[in-house]
Amino acid sequence: MTATLDPPSAFGADIRGEVAISVRDLYKHFPIREGALQRVAGNIRAVDGVSFDIRRGETVGLVGESGCGKTTLGRCVSGLIDPTRGGVYFDLAARDQERLDSILAVPEPDRTEEMQRQLEQLDSDHRVDRLGKQKWLRYRRNCQVVFQDAFASLNPRHHVREIVGRPLKVHKEAFSAQLTERVVELLERVGMGRQHLYRYPHQFSGGQQQRLSIARALALDPELIVLDEPTSALDVSVQAQILNLLNELQQELHLTYLFITHDLSVIRHMADRVVVMYLGKVSEAGSTGDIFDDARHPYTHALLRASPDVDDDPGTAMVTLEGSVPDPALPPQGCRFHTRCPVATPACGWEVDDVVRWLEDEPGMFDALTDVTRRNAFTADLIFSDESSAAALATALGSEKMPLAARQALVDMKLEPTRVHIAFQPVSPVELTVRGPGHVAACVLDRMPELD
C-alpha cells in the first residue's frame, strides 16, 4: 500500500509537485549467520515494506528511534546499500510514475509480459540499484549525503581542498586552478573561507567539520541531499547555525532534503512532511502540522510526549511506555507497536509471542517452560515441566496480569495437566489508512482516546 502524500511544498512554486524520489515497497533484511558453516538462521528485518515519495524542493523528515530502520532506509535511498526487495526510483516523470504504480499494484504472477518489459525499462532507467554506469554516475551527481559524524566522514589525511574538491575531480568537472576557485566558492557558501583550504579535519571544530561535509555535498550541484542525523552530535548553539545554513542553502539552491533524525524538535523546525518509522515500517506519515497537532498513532503520541520541548508546559507528565520492543528478526504479525501501546485493543494482533515474552519476566515460570509448539503465530501449546506452572499460567491468562485487550483477544484456552493450549484471534497486518489529505497512519483506532 503506497503512502502517497500530497505537498504543500514551501519552496519553488515552479518545481512544486514533481517527484524526486519514489520509494516503493522497500525491504532490507540482514541475514543472521550462525554456526561454523555460517548458515542463515534468520533475518533482521531492518526495513520491512516502506513506500513514500519525496517531492522536489521539500524537506521530508524521517523520524524514529534506534532500530526503526531510518538509517538503513536512508542508505538505500542514497544508494550506499542495495535493497533486498522493492526499489528506490529517481527522477520519474509523472506519467512514468503512474505507470510504475499501476504495474506494481498488480501482484507479480499476474503481470503480463508487456508489464514486465515496461517495468524492466523503468528499472534500468530509474531504479537506483539497477542503474547502468552512466545513469549511476548521474545519480551520484544528484544525490549526496551528509553524515552524522562529520569528523568520521572526512579523510583525516586529506586537506580541505582535496576533500571538498574531490567530487569535482571524480566527475572531471574542474582541475587545478579552476578547482581551487570552485572549492573556495563552496567554502564561502557554507560560511568558511580561502584560509581553510590547506587545513586538515582535526584542526576544525565539530560545527566547521559539518560545514565542510556540507560543502562537499554541494560540490556537484545536487538536487537531493540525504542528511543522516547531521546535527545530533553538535551543541545546541552550533546546531542552530547549521540548521540556519541548511535552510538558506535550500532556498538558494532549490534543494530537496531527506532529513533523518530522532530529534522531534529539529524535525518540527525543518521538515515539511514527516514519516515516522517503527520497527521497519511506517507507522504514521503526513505534513508537519498533521503529525505534531493531530497525531493519530499512539507511537507518535508517545514520541511527542517524551520529547522535551522548551515551550511545553513542564507540568505535562511525560508519557512513558511500558513493555519491551519485539525482536526485529521476528516482528509481530499484527501491529508492531502493540507490545508497548497504552491503548491497545483486542484487534491489534495479540499472539503467542506476547505470552512467551510475559513468561520471560515472571520469576520461576519461564524456567518451567520446556517447549512451545506453534501452529501459527496465534495458536500454540505451551508445555511446562510441572503442573503448578501450567496452572499458574492458565490463571494468569484470565487475570489482571495480562492486559485486558490481550485477554479479550484470547479466543481459546485449554489447560491439560502440564500443557496450556492458547489461541488468539488472528489478524492481518495493520495497513496504513488515510486520515486526511496526505495523512496516513497504521492503527486500528481512528484516533488516540484521551488519556487522563
Place this chain on the structure above:
Amino acid sequence: MAVEPAVREPAVAFAGGLGIRLRRFGEISREVLRNPTTLIGLILIVGMIGMAVFAPLLIEPNTPNPNQMPRDWGALNEPPGTPGHVLGTTQQGGDVLYGVIWGARTSLRLSLIVVSLTVVIGLIVGSLAGFLGGRLDELLMRLVDVFLSIPELIFALAIAAVLGPSFGNIILALAAVFWVKYARIIRGQVIHIKQNEYVDAARVIGDSGFRIYMKDVLPNSITPVIVQATLDMGNVVLIGATLSFIGLAEAGLAEWGVLVSQGQAGISAGRWWASTFPGLMVFLWALAFNLVGDGLRDILDPRTESRR
C-alpha cells in the same frame, strides 16, 4: 572576491600543499628528537647504512668479488691491533674489519630486498582479501593460516636447505616466510578502515573502488605496515645470519652470520675477535631497527596525529 591570476594558481596550490607536508615532516622530526631511544636507534641506523653505502670508500674492495672475504695467507689469525688489520684476521686470513664493513652492505641488500618483496606481496594479498571480502577473503586467509602455522625459522631453514646453500636462496626463503605477516596486518587494517564513514562518503561521491582504495583505505592503513617493516629490517638480518651460521650460505661470503660461524672454532683457543665483532654488528643492527620501529609506532599513532 579577489581573483588570483590563473598562472600563479598551480604554483600556489603546490606550494600550499608542499608547505603542509613539510610542516608535518617537521612535526614528526621533532617527535623523533624528543624520544631518546628512538634517536639512538636512528643514529645507529644512519651509521650502519652509511657504512654499507660507502663501503668501497672505507676499505679497499676485494677482487674479483668484493662480497667475498679477502684472503691474506700471510696473516692468519692475527689478533686485533696488528698493523693493517685493526680488528684482526680470521682463520683464512680475512680482515675482520673488511667483514664488518662489507657485511653491512650484504645485510642492507638482504633486508631491503626481502622487506620490499614481502611488503608488496603481503599488501596485494591482504588488500584483496580485506577489500573484496567474501570467498576470496576466506581462501586467502586459510592460506595465510597454513603459512603462519609453521615457525619462521624452521620454514626458512627448510626452504633454503631444499634450494641449496646460496645467498639468493636465503632471500627467497625469508621472503616466503615473512610475507604472511603483512597480509594479515593489512587485511585487518583494511577491514577496519573500510567501515569508516569517509569511505562511504567517497562512494557517495561516485569514486571507483580502486581509487577509494588508493586514496582512502591504503594511506590510513599503512602505518602498522611501516612499523612492522622497520622492525623486520632488523629481524631479517637476524634470521639471515642464523641461516648462514648454520651453513646455508656460501662459505667465504662477507656476511656477518658466516663470519660468526667460521670464527666459532677459534673461540676455545682464545681467538675471540673473528666471531665477536660480526656478532656484535648483528646485534646492533637488529637493536637499531627495533628502537626506531618502536619509536615510529608511538609517533605515527593516529591519536598523536590528531591532537589539535
Place this chain on the structure above:
Amino acid sequence: MAHAPEPAGQTHAADAVASVVGLKVHFESRAGRVHAVDGVNFDIRDGETLGLVGETGCGKTVTARSFLRLVPMPPGIHAGGSLYFHPHQRCSHCLGAGCAVCEGTGRLPVTCSACGGEGCRACGETGVKTIDLSTLPEKELRDIRGNRIAMIFQDPAKALNPAMTVRNQIAEVFYQHRTQEVLERARLGTRPNPLLRRHAAQRSRLIERALLALPPLRMQRKRVERVIDDMVASALAETQIPNPSKVMERYPHELSGGMKQRVMIAQALACNPDLLIADEPTTALDVTVQARIIELIKELQSRHKSAVLYISHDLSLVRRICNRVAVMYAGRIVEIGLTEEIFANPLHPYTRGLLAAIPGRSHDRGQLVAIKGTVLELIDPPPSCRFVERCSYAVAVCAEVDPELEDTHDGHGVACFIHNPPDMAVELPSFSKLTS
C-alpha cells in the same frame, strides 16, 4: 556598592549537602595550560536536583568528576578551591529503612566533631561534619565513593564491566560499604570468623578462598552469598526491573540500553547515598527510554531524598527534572537560580542565546538565533568577560573586566555587568543596547 558582593548560590547553609567553593581544575597540554574549570561556586542542597548545564567544553563534566576525584591528574591539576561535603550517616532508629526521625530518608546529618554542633571554622560555621573532598586521603575517599556519593555515567555500556554479571557488579558495592550489615544479616553473630569477614569485604587472599570452600565455612559463606543476592535483588527491584533474579545472572551485553542504565542506577543507589551525580545519563538512550529513566530518577530521588547533581547539555530536559539550574560557560558558572525563574527570565546573554537556539515551536524556519562565534580556547584566558566576543550587548568594560557571579534577587545569580554593574564610572551594557 560598598560591600563585597555575596557570591550567588553560595550559602554554605546547614541544609547544603555539598558546597563547591572557588574550584579550579586546569590541564597541562602541549599548547599551554587549559583552564577547564576556573572558579566555580555553588551549593547543592539536601534533597534538591541541581542541573549543571552547558555545551561542550564548558567544564561541567570536569566539575562533576572532581567530586569523586575521577579527573586524571596528570594532566589535570587541582589549581585551587575546595569541594566541601557534609556526609550523613545511617539513621540508627530505623537502620536505613526510613522512619519519622529521619523523615523517611534513612539518613541523618552528622554533627561536627570539632565544635559539637556550635559552628566552627572546620565545618564552615554549619555545625555539621564537613570534609574537603579535594584534600581527603584516597583511602577515606574510597569509603565515600559508591557509598555517600554515587555517580552514574553517560554510556551504560562503557560504565558496566562486561566481564561481570549484574549481580557481581552491584554486589561489589555491598561488599565494600555494607560489610557489617551483610555479616549481621547472615546471622554470623557478633564475632564472625575473620576469614568470613574478609570475604564479605572482598579482601580474601587466594588461600583464604580455598579454605572457604571447606565444609564448615562453606555453609556460612553461602549464607553470606544469599544475603547479598537478596540485597542485590531489592536494589534492582527498586528500579522497576522486571524479574530481578533473572536479570541478576545476566551480563551487561545481554541487556538493552535502558536496562543497563537501570542497573547502573541500582548500583548507585544501593547504599542510599547523600548525593547522586548523574553525568548525562540519558544522552545515549532513545527518547522513549529516556523518558522512563528520567521518571525513574525523579521517583527514586523523592523516595530517598538524596540530592542529585544532573549534568546535561539539554536545557529542555533539565527543565523537567531539576529544581535549580546552573548554566556554565568557559569554565565558570554564568547564571544560577530556580529552574522556572531561569526559563521565564534568563538574565545572562549566553542563557538567552541558548534558549533562543532551541528549535522550539515559536521559531520560523531559518530564524533560529545562533550565537555567533565559537567557544574561546581556555588557554590563559584574557581578563575580560569570557563571553565578550560572542555577546550582542558587550561594551568596553566587558572587554577589560571579568564579572563575578553575584546574586540579583532571591538566589538568582548571574555573572554579567548588565545586572551587576561594576563599581566604576563607565558605560554600562544593557539589553536595550544592541552593540553587534
